[in-house]
Amino acid sequence: MRTRILTIVSGLFLLAAPLWAASDPANDDQKTLYALGLALSQSIGTFSLTEAELDMVKSGMTDGVLKRSPKVDLQTFGPKIQQLQQARLALVAEGEKKAGTAFAAKAATEKGAVKTESGIVITPIKPGTGATPKATDTVKVHYHGTLTDGTVFDSSIKRGEPATFPLDKVIKCWTEGVQQIKVGGKSRLVCPANLAYGDASPPGSPIKPGSTLIFEVELLEIVAAK
Numbered sequence: 001m002r003t004r005i006l007t008i009v010s011g012l013f014l015l016a017a018p019l020w021a022a023s024d025p026a027n028d029d030q031k032t033l034y035a036l037g038l039a040l041s042q043s044i045g046t047f048s049l050t051e052a053e054l055d056m057v058k059s060g061m062t063d064g065v066l067k068r069s070p071k072v073d074l075q076t077f078g079p080k081i082q083q084l085q086q087a088r089l090a091l092v093a094e095g096e097k098k099a100g101t102a103f104a105a106k107a108a109t110e111k112g113a114v115k116t117e118s119g120i121v122i123t124p125i126k127p128g129t130g131a132t133p134k135a136t137d138t139v140k141v142h143y144h145g146t147l148t149d150g151t152v153f154d155s156s157i158k159r160g161e162p163a164t165f166p167l168d169k170v171i172k173c174w175t176e177g178v179q180q181i182k183v184g185g186k187s188r189l190v191c192p193a194n195l196a197y198g199d200a201s202p203p204g205s206p207i208k209p210g211s212t213l214i215f216e217v218e219l220l221e222i223v224a225a226k
Helices: 003-012 028-043 051-065 079-108 172-180
Strands: 121-126 138-146 152-154 163-166 186-191 213-225
Touching: 079 121, 079 186, 172 186, 172 213
Parallel strands: none
Antiparallel strands: 121 186, 138 152, 138 163, 138 213, 186 213
């Protein structure tokens, strides 16, 4: 526990006490340090800090960097860091699940949409003429993944290269949903959180805890049938 807290604090530490007044980075060193700040911000994104709360975090880091007397006892309040993080994650997950439920309910009313017993909403976009894969198959697909607000979190289409996956090694929504698509076909999958990443938030991803995920998936090929 102590090691985990120190890891968080040491990461935050680097955000404190800039060597120059805040402004647009002007040279490569400043741009690199600014990029470092962006990267570190991802490690504390799960706290969902307000600007005022971030100022308090900066205050603590500045005191630590400059070896000033701390205003609180780290041994007392350090363990509360994880508690705060968990509480914030729970609030975010609750909001995301409400938004996801509403999105899925609307998607289920669209023409051709089918809602499975597990809760996936599958809407055909283009019919396929080939075989359908089994859960043990490896498939080649093009896909475009978004959140309910339209934010793109992953896309083989944007990368310009299809992806190949074993269907039993991906999120449950894909394992079930892609089996409903024939080769050459394309469908939209609305994946509830419990069939995606649940209350987890993949590192470096805009996917929040409790997020419903939307995928447009085109099945190009069954690469390896077992």
